[in-house]
Amino acid sequence: MVFFPDLKTVHTGDLFIWGKRSDGSTLSPFMDYGNGGSGLEWTATLDGVLELDFDTVIPGxxxxLTKDEVRTFRDRMQTLQDRMRAAIDGGATRDNIVSRVETTDLDWPFRPAALQAFYDEVIAAQ
Incomplete structure (x- = not known):
């Protein structure tokens, strides 16, 4: 992330993405576990970004976009975390987590492997 205080602009890279692919499908967050990424830390990282004084964001x-869209993205990530934890507390397993965590209202098409990897991270953090 790069902050340009004089321009009140942040460039977030892939920490924050928004929009549609060329085929019209919605971009969804990519938790890059292979390179040290963390779904659990994402919200806290975005909280840090939101503490900055900016109006404009250049996503990856x-x-x-605007700061409000970053806040919306952050809130969706928190909702996903809350739902994942609730599903696990309710007995969800890695094999059925995809059917136990609702994501359609988040407007993000998560791949099953992404939700399973996030499940693994949440379980490991308990």
Whole structure:
């Protein structure tokens, strides 16, 4: 992430993405576990970004946006975390987590492998 205080602009790279692919499908967050990424830390990292004084954000993918869209993205990530924890507390397993965590209202098409990897991270953190 790069902050340009004089311009009140942040460039988030892939920490924050928004928009549609060329085929019209919605971009969804990519938890890059292979390179040290963390779904659990994502919300806290975005909280740090939101503490900065900016109006404009240049995401890793998608159009130039505002601080409000970063906040919306952050809140969706928190909702996903809350739902994942609730499903696990309710007895969800890695094999059935995809059917136990609702994501359609988040407007993000998560791949089953992404939700399973996030499940693994949440279990390991308990």
């Amino acid at each position: 993918h998608g159009p130039v």
